[in-house]
Each structure stands twice: as C-alpha cells, then as structure tokens.
Amino acid sequence: MTTTTPPPITTVDPRRWPDVARVPRARLRATAARALARYAAREAGVRITTTDPTGADAAEGPVLYLRDPEAFHRRLAVGGLIGLGESYMAGEWDSPDPVALLTRLAEHYVELVPRPLRPLRHVTLPRRGLGDRNTRTAARRNIGHHYDLSNDLFALFLDRTMTYSSALFDGPGPRDPHTLASAQERKIDRLLDAVGVGPGTTLLEIGTGWGGLALRAARRGARVTTITLSAEQRDLAVRRLAEAGVGEAVDVRLLDYRDAEGEYDAVVSVEMIEAVGEHYWPAYFSALDRLVRPGGRVGLQSITMDHRLMRASRHSYTWMHKYVFPGGLIPSVEAIERQVRERTSMTLVDRTAFGADYADTLMVWRRSFADAAAEVDGLGFDAVFRRMWDFYLAYCEAGFRAGLIDVEQIVLERAR
The missing domain is CATH 3.40.50.150 (Vaccinia Virus protein VP39)
Incomplete structure (x- = not known):
C-alpha cells in the first residue's frame, strides 16, 4: 500500500475544530491499527485503496479510499470510532458510497475485531463522565x-x-x-x-x-x-x-x-x-x-x-x-x-x-x-x-x- 498523500479536501480551522486539526503522534499504535483495519476490511468484504476510486470501482463493492493513510491509522489507534469520524471530517478518507461502506461495517460489527480481542472492545472505548x-x-x-x-x-x-x-x-x-x-x-x-x-x-x-x-x-x-x-x-x-x-x-x-x-x-x-x-x-x-x-x-x-x-x-x-x-x-x-x-x-x-x-x-x-x-x-x-x-x-x-x-x-x- 502506497503512502502518497493526495491534496487535502478540507481546510481545518484549529480554533473551531481542535481535535480534527490535531493528528495524534501514535506511530507505533498506528501500526497495530493498520493491521486491525486490514483484518476488519477482509471480514466485512470492504476494499481499502489509496487510489481515487471511479464509479466502476464502487460497483465492485464498498470502498474505503485513504487520502492520508498515516493520519487515518493514527486517529483510529487513539480514538477508535471517534477517530474514524474525525478522520472523515478532516478529509483523510472518503468513499464513493459512504452509506454502503458503513452499512457493510455495521452488518459485520461483531467480526470486525479478532475473537481474542473482542472481550476488550468495550473496555478500551472512551467512557462517559458524570x-x-x-x-x-x-x-x-x-x-x-x-x-x-x-x-x-x-x-x-x-x-x-x-x-x-x-x-x-x-x-x-x-x-x-x-x-x-x-x-x-x-x-x-x-x-x-x-x-x-x-x-x-x-x-x-x-x-x-x-x-x-x-x-x-x-x-x-x-x-x-x-x-x-x-x-x-x-x-x-x-x-x-x-x-x-x-x-x-x-x-x-x-x-x-x-x-x-x-x-x-x-x-x-x-x-x-x-x-x-x-x-x-x-x-x-x-x-x-x-x-x-x-x-x-x-x-x-x-x-x-x-x-x-x-x-x-x-x-x-x-x-x-x-x-x-x-x-x-x-x-x-x-x-x-x-x-x-x-x-x-x-x-x-x-x-x-x-x-x-x-x-x-x-x-x-x-x-x-x-x-x-x-x-x-x-x-x-x-x-x-x-x-x-x-x-x-x-x-x-x-x-x-x-x-x-x-x-x-x-x-x-x-x-x-
């Protein structure tokens, strides 16, 4: 997978969107997140690409287009689904059909994490405060x-x-x-x-x-x-x-x-x-x-x-x-x-x-x-x-x- 970064599609105002403007440093954790993302994509039948997909590509099934793979995986490593959403807001990933992509991931919600790690899924999520x-x-x-x-x-x-x-x-x-x-x-x-x-x-x-x-x-x-x-x-x-x-x-x-x-x-x-x-x-x-x-x-x-x-x-x-x-x-x-x-x-x-x-x-x-x-x-x-x-x-x-x-x-x- 190439790591060439296309031009950003959004300009983020750090005063209005501080957590969207700031990409976490977590390089080592991003390596694990990259592996988990590939696993989840295989289980859900989602294709991950760094090449801007065409309409014909989208017809082949749900596509996750990474415009900035490094930033995407760092956010995923630190924030999980919060990071997924913030990465989309920043324009670091896209899809020809986000609904089809997210529906496929939701349909395979249980299988997106390897079985040995599933008991930790909710333990590792951010918790609400009082x-x-x-x-x-x-x-x-x-x-x-x-x-x-x-x-x-x-x-x-x-x-x-x-x-x-x-x-x-x-x-x-x-x-x-x-x-x-x-x-x-x-x-x-x-x-x-x-x-x-x-x-x-x-x-x-x-x-x-x-x-x-x-x-x-x-x-x-x-x-x-x-x-x-x-x-x-x-x-x-x-x-x-x-x-x-x-x-x-x-x-x-x-x-x-x-x-x-x-x-x-x-x-x-x-x-x-x-x-x-x-x-x-x-x-x-x-x-x-x-x-x-x-x-x-x-x-x-x-x-x-x-x-x-x-x-x-x-x-x-x-x-x-x-x-x-x-x-x-x-x-x-x-x-x-x-x-x-x-x-x-x-x-x-x-x-x-x-x-x-x-x-x-x-x-x-x-x-x-x-x-x-x-x-x-x-x-x-x-x-x-x-x-x-x-x-x-x-x-x-x-x-x-x-x-x-x-x-x-x-x-x-x-x-x-």
Whole structure:
C-alpha cells in the first residue's frame, strides 16, 4: 500500500475544530491499527485503496479510499470510532458510497475485531463522565448544541413540514422531499390516532420540534400544550403556528419535562427519549404517568437498539456524543418496558416498528443537504461542518439499513 498523500479536501480551522486539526503522534499504535483495519476490511468484504476510486470501482463493492493513510491509522489507534469520524471530517478518507461502506461495517460489527480481542472492545472505548448526565442545566445546553445551530440550516434539508424524525412511507415508491412530507404527515397522524386526539382533546407534546405535530393536532380541534428546551425551535414554531391560523389553540413553552404540570387526555413525545439519558429515564417515565389522566394514552416514537448492545455500549463516549448529540442514549424496547413496569401505572397496548422508513428518511435528508452545500456555506458553516453532517446522516442511515437500530411507535395506556 502506497503512502502518497493526495491534496487535502478540507481546510481545518484549529480554533473551531481542535481535535480534527490535531493528528495524534501514535506511530507505533498506528501500526497495530493498520493491521486491525486490514483484518476488519477482509471480514466485512470492504476494499481499502489509496487510489481515487471511479464509479466502476464502487460497483465492485464498498470502498474505503485513504487520502492520508498515516493520519487515518493514527486517529483510529487513539480514538477508535471517534477517530474514524474525525478522520472523515478532516478529509483523510472518503468513499464513493459512504452509506454502503458503513452499512457493510455495521452488518459485520461483531467480526470486525479478532475473537481474542473482542472481550476488550468495550473496555478500551472512551467512557462517559458524570458530567454527561442531563441535569436541567446540562439538558438545556445539550439540546441547544444541536437544535439551536440555525433554523435556516435545518430548513435546507428537511421537508416542508419541518419534521426532524422518521417518516412513515406508504409502501414502495419514490423517495424525495415531496413524498417525504406526505410520509411525515402519515407518521404524525398515526400517532395522534393511536392516542385518540380529536376535537376537544387536551394534548401535551414533550419535544416541540418546529411545531409540525402540534399544528396537525390543533387542526383536529385539540387544545395543545407543547414544550421544548430549544429557544430557536420555540420561536419558529410560534411563528409557523400563527401563520397556519392555529396559534390560539397551541401553547408553546420553553420548559423542561420535569417541570411540566397539569393532567392531559393524551401525551405524545417523538424521538425525545433518546436525549433524556439513562440516569433520568425514571424521571421521564414518572412524568409521563403523572401528566396523563387515568384512562388516557401516551404515544412515544423512539429509536431503539438491541438490549444487549445497549447494555454493552451505554457507558461509552462516542463520536455522536462528541459532535452531534451530547448526553444521549438510545434505549432498548426492554429498557422502556422495564421503566413502564416499575415507574408507571401504564401498560403497553401497541407497538409498530419501521426502521427501513428511517433509513429512507435519512437518505432524502442527506441528498437534500448535499444539494444545499452552497447555501450551507452561505450560513457560515465551513467544509468540516458539512463533512461532519454528511458523516452523521450516512452513519445513522447505515445503522438502520444494517438493523443495528430501529424506530418504533409505542402506545401506553394509564390505568383508570
């Protein structure tokens, strides 16, 4: 393998991206990482090359193109998957199809490390500190880290409903921003139907987003209270609801779920539990039980993962925590069921999984984001940010395509 380094494809500002700008010194450890990378590539059927692959090359299977092999292996040696992501952000590696590459690696997750070393896999990963817990102050900071980036940024790749969670498509067909918008409305309607939202319903939504669910609930005649920790999301949601003519039917509050009061006919929360953190799951489920009336229903939409994988990785500090969603943890269905059993008077009455739809949702988002590169630059985000966001969307899509993660709508009913 040649070590000729092509010109960099990103310029890294060390003030904005200190760990991306800095390549670790670990030359000796990089030798071991090079051997492990070759082993993993063989096991997963991935081709590693230092020659810029053509379209024909990509058709032969997943390709990992190393623009700077030395930097790539040093980062891998020191940071593992964090190093893999930072190396992509720095432009040290690429692929004609990052989703296909990451999907193949995810499908062979267990085999990527030689059997004698597998017991050490989670021991050697960076660990979360106590400061990673979502106290009220930390939760507001962590939500702001992602959701307060820029409303204009999210508008560039989300569909017209401004919905930032998995859609629910209606069978096979084209996957584009138009069909995505219809699929998002279908997802929202299914959840509202499941918890019985109609004229006169009092509804609490935990996690406002940009107001799409509250808008559709209000159009059904519901009285909606929706809470969020994102100031930017709240401001845009209030504007959108007013422009749609339902502003008087919806109360948008900047409020932590732990401080919510009252009793509602129904409570919904779409892909918010992932940001709660394991330490606060008891508080979250106790709040759901307290806030829904006896006989009322709670509708959750949650990304989920296998219980054993969740337990093995729950204390690990990952690239996703560092750059995208600090403080988060994807729960397993078993973990959710345990919290419901131990912390509430509710029972689970319905579950629907649709992980393939999330993969397609992410595919449309990633294409739209790539198409809006000039507009992203115009908002003041640099090339490293664009590669970070591209890796994030590709990484998530690969997880759903490989089946490592899923998404479910889960409906709970409180005892009368």
